[in-house]
Amino acid sequence: MGDWYRDFANSGVGSTLVEQLGLPRPAVLRRHEPGAPLLTGPAVVGTAGEGRLHETVIRVLEDAGVPVQPPAATDGERLGAVLLDATGVTSPADLAAVHEFLAPALRRLGPSGRVLVLAGPPSDAGSPAQAAARQALEGLVRSVAKELRNGATANLLVVPAGAEAAVPGPVRFFLSGRSAYVDGQVVPLTATDVPAGEDAERPLAGKVAVVTGAARGIGASIARVMARDGASVVGVDVPAAGQSLAEVANEIGGTAFQLDITAPDAAQRLIAHLRERHGGVDIVVHNAGITRDKLLVNMDAARWNPVMAVNLQAQLDTTQALLDADGLLRTGARVVCVSSQSGIAGNRGQTNYAASKAGVIGMVRAWAPAFAERGATINAVAPGFIVTEMTATMPFGTREVGSRINSLQQGGLPVDVAETIAWLSQPSAAGVNGQVVRVCGQSFLGA
Ligand SMILES: NC(=O)c1ccc[n+]([C@@H]2O[C@H](COP(=O)([O-])OP(=O)(O)OC[C@H]3O[C@@H](n4cnc5c(N)ncnc54)[C@H](O)[C@@H]3O)[C@@H](O)[C@H]2O)c1
The missing domain is CATH 3.40.50.720 (NAD(P)-binding Rossmann-like Domain)
Known part of the structure; x- marks a missing residue:
């Protein structure tokens, strides 16, 4: 899933041609x-x-x-x-x-x-x-x-x-x-105590991190980056994705926990698992998300309800249960919620998805003061056009336009979202609370 145009525009012949025609030349980004x-x-x-x-x-x-x-x-x-x-x-x-x-x-x-x-x-x-x-x-x-x-x-x-x-x-x-x-x-930023002595290469060393939707896509990337940065990762995904979830967990030396986050007992099962295996949790990444696109006038409850349930209600219920579970969420905890550019700009055919992702933003803003009282933070990350298996199946024209309408003239990678989430999870990000950080290359949508 490379960027053929960026690679062409940076090749010998391509760069000359692109310059002569006055076309954009997306750079190979330093990662x-x-x-x-x-x-x-x-x-x-x-x-x-x-x-x-x-x-x-x-x-x-x-x-x-x-x-x-x-x-x-x-x-x-x-x-x-x-x-x-x-x-x-x-x-x-x-x-x-x-x-x-x-x-x-x-x-x-x-x-x-x-x-x-x-x-x-x-x-x-x-x-x-x-x-x-x-x-x-x-x-x-x-x-x-x-x-x-x-x-x-x-x-x-x-x-x-x-x-x-x-x-x-x-x-x-x-x-x-x-x-x-x-x-x-x-x-x-907000004024707060910031723990000192973080290891720049392994800033999450000693932390237990839960990542939902970790079997593939952005969630798998988050799990990999968190593990690289030193965290013990508990990957969560639906039983149907159990095989890929186990592969990701094995690759990073983490563990897999099969769970449908919308099940009525999901939060309690997750809490029991964390207590039993790890004694607590430091980082929770609400990444699992789904789309069921349709114009609002044609949208039925079968499209509306699951999107709200997975993308918003499960984040609310799980977070509330974690806050209520005595001593489970450790001091300095970090909760990072995946929102979307659609939740900021809106998107045709995505009233359900955009509503759920905008709701996530309202949720983190409302919860920030309560988290601050515990020396913890809750933030949202809003990805823009991210090159995934999902975007690879879009029609060529839509994909090209979608990926170029930003200042960096290219789509982002799952790792870009993962790096931002891992940063917000660091002890030294204590001063960022109740914020929405867009990972969108300065997309022109919703700016
Ligand atoms: N790909 C993009 O361009 C993009 C842009 C903006 C926001 N996002 C958001 O990023 C997140 C990850 O997106 P992705 O592209 O990697 O999606 P994806 O479909 O590749 O992965 C989502 C994962 O969540 C899991 N999941 C779905 N429902 C679940 C449930 N009920 N319980 C547990 N797990 C469940 C799926 O099995 C899957 O493994 C989502 O919240 C999505 O809305 C993605």
Whole structure:
């Protein structure tokens, strides 16, 4: 299931032809490999106004062995990343410094480079002028993401006062190859305690992770990435998928638990299994999902009900049961729910699916405060066009259009969704709670 057009556009003959015809040239994205450096080139770090995160950002880069160059360096070396601490902007006039720093730096950004801006929340601003300047950064970053080429991405972290400790984990994610298909996103952080001493290569070491729908597709990829990052994975899927589930579990040294998550006793059976085998659980990924597409006027209950049951009600019931099960959900627990771009943009023929996926977003937002009280988090990931067996069966034209209408001009891979979910499951992602992170290459749908 490769991307024939991307491969052609990056071949000798293809790249010349594509350039002559003025066609898009989707890049081969830099994806995380164990042991890979955080960046492939040096970084520059700028500030606009009196920023408060400059030192924090420099420390993350130095700890990862990334050389930091002064913004005015002119040796011509391609940059791995351009970071801007814009927490000091107080009015639109300060944005001139943002432009002044970014314009020359972006000219030097290398392939799959990263632009990361850190700003204060507009809602906490001291004046309308400051709120305007902070909000302006959102428009700027989303536009920069659309201007970048060669697999480079731009994202914005919104950091309220007091949330400084929550910054390093998200900065590492957005600079790394783990965020290859996350582009044009705005991620607000909250102030919280962040455990120290995470192993960069095995950040989930010692954690027990449940992944539903793990027999194939995105779920199998999540299970693999979680295991690679050190977690003991309990893969869950329907009995009919038992064979493939067992294969995935064996491959990653995890265990398989056959369960229809919509069964009336599903949550209690899962809880009993986790208590008996593992004594508790640290990470729960609600990934299992189904589609039963039809225009609303032609949709019967046989299409509406199962989609709601699998995609939304099971996530609600299981999460509530886990919260109620005394001591089962361990301190620092992470729940990650798979939503969809359809739940944000809507999609013709998918009223049931889009409703269920939008419901997931409402659910994580509503539950975030209760999770924060336990030192835990709950977030959603909304994939865009992901190249899977499902999308491979789409008509050629629909598939081509669907996969190209984003800033990276290509579909994402299951591993891109898996990497984002694994990141949200890390201890150092403690400051991300109640958020929706899109893994869509900055899709133009629902933006
Ligand atoms: N593929 C995409 O482009 C895309 C885009 C956006 C969102 N998503 C979401 O990502 C998730 C995974 O999608 P996928 O493409 O890998 O789908 P998939 O159909 O390949 O895999 C889904 C898995 O869930 C399992 N499952 C279904 N009902 C279940 C139940 N009642 N109990 C237990 N397991 C059950 C299936 O057996 C299957 O193994 C879904 O929630 C989907 O809605 C996918």
